[in-house]
Amino acid sequence: MKKIILHLCSKHGSDSRYYDLDPAYKVIKIGIEIGVECFSAFGPVHGIIANPVCTNFSMVAGVVRTKEELDEGMFLVNHCQRIIDECKAEGSLKWWSMENPGAGMLHTRIGKPKHKYQPWQYGSPWTKNTALWGDFNMPEPSVKNRADTVLREGIYIRPRDTMPSLAILHKSAIHFMPEYDWCKDDIANDSDLRSLCSDGFAKAFYEANP
Numbered sequence: 001m002k003k004i005i006l007h008l009c010s011k012h013g014s015d016s017r018y019y020d021l022d023p024a025y026k027v028i029k030i031g032i033e034i035g036v037e038c039f040s041a042f043g044p045v046h047g048i049i050a051n052p053v054c055t056n057f058s059m060v061a062g063v064v065r066t067k068e069e070l071d072e073g074m075f076l077v078n079h080c081q082r083i084i085d086e087c088k089a090e091g092s093l094k095w096w097s098m099e100n101p102g103a104g105m106l107h108t109r110i111g112k113p114k115h116k117y118q119p120w121q122y123g124s125p126w127t128k129n130t131a132l133w134g135d136f137n138m139p140e141p142s143v144k145n146r147a148d149t150v151l152r153e154g155i156y157i158r159p160r161d162t163m164p165s166l167a168i169l170h171k172s173a174i175h176f177m178p179e180y181d182w183c184k185d186d187i188a189n190d191s192d193l194r195s196l197c198s199d200g201f202a203k204a205f206y207e208a209n210p
Contacts, residue, residue: 002023002024002025002026003024003025003026003046004025004026004028004044004045004046005019005025005026005027005028005045005046005047005048005049006027006028006030006041006045006047006048006049006083006087007027007028007029007030007048007049007050007051008030008036008039008049008050008051008052008079008080008083009030009031009036009050009051009052009053009076009080010029010030010049010051011032011051011192011195012183012186012192012195012196013027013029013183014180014195014196014197014199014202015049015051015099015197015202015205016029016202017182017199017202018203018205018206018207019047019206022206036052036076036079036080036083037079039079039083040083040086041083041086041087041090043090044091044092045087045090045092046092046093046094046095047093047094047095047096047209048083048084048087048093048095048096048097049096049099050080050083050084050096050098050099051098051099051195052073052076052077052080052098052100053073053076073106074109077098077110080098081098081110084098094209095134095135095136095137095209096134096135096136097132097133097134097136097205097209098132098133098134099130099131099132099197100113100130100131100133101129101130101131102116102129102130102131103129104131106133107131110133111133113131113132113133114132114133114134114135114136114138115131115132115138116129116130116131116132117130117132117138117141117201118130118146119166119198119200119201120143120146120149120163121141121142121143121144121201122139122141122142122198122200122201122203122204123142123143123198123199123200124179124198124199124200124201125149125150125151125155125163125164126155126163126165126166126169127161127163127164127165127166128165128166128167128194128198130198130201136205136208137208137209138208139201139204139205139208140204140208142200142204146163151163151164152176152177153176154173154175154176155169155173155176155177156168156170156173166193166194166196167194169190169194170193171188171189171190171193173193174187179199180196180199183196
């Protein structure tokens with residue numbers, strides 16, 4: 001029997017890609033077509049990856065998030081937590097992870113994240129401060145020193161930076177990221193590009209959480 005992985009608030013499936021490629025697993029993506037608010041867990045679930053939309057928790061310069069904005073942002077988070085709790089109650093859940101920006105405000109609602117990482121630590125030559133909550137094994141970084149990162153020609157770097165920031169890249173940068181050739185035709189806007197999980201981290205997470 002295949003191990004079931006739920007990928008909640010999934011759009012492209014970059015976080016769960018390596019489980020999807022492994023015939024020992026079946027990844028069920030809950031995204032726009034279904035919606036986590038319409039989904040309840042059924043049967044044994046082995047692992048859960050959750051990517052609730054982070055817009056209402058983002059810390060943009062000069063913007064102060066209101067209580068109403070944070071409450072609205074919790075809608076998807078609450079449903080992800082509900083599904084996680086359902087799977088815990090069923091008894092088969094081995095691990096779960098919820099992702100949001102490391103500099104965002106989700107921590108004000110659900111507490112301090114278990115871990116934070118940068119894509120460059122796993123071989124993706126750009127920055128994206130990422131926070132993870134949950135119960136899972138955090139993979140060891142493959143790159144210890146930022147200075148050891150091998151940059152790629154064609155990916156824009158702001159004059160004040162030494163490395164590209166995924167948070168400000170245009171969707172056209174996908175053409176310099178061959179690890180995403182499998183989904184590049186689905187990258188319709190800048191937000192799609194910026195939401196992609198580091199391919200190196202996705203693989204390392206899969207290996208650390210069988």
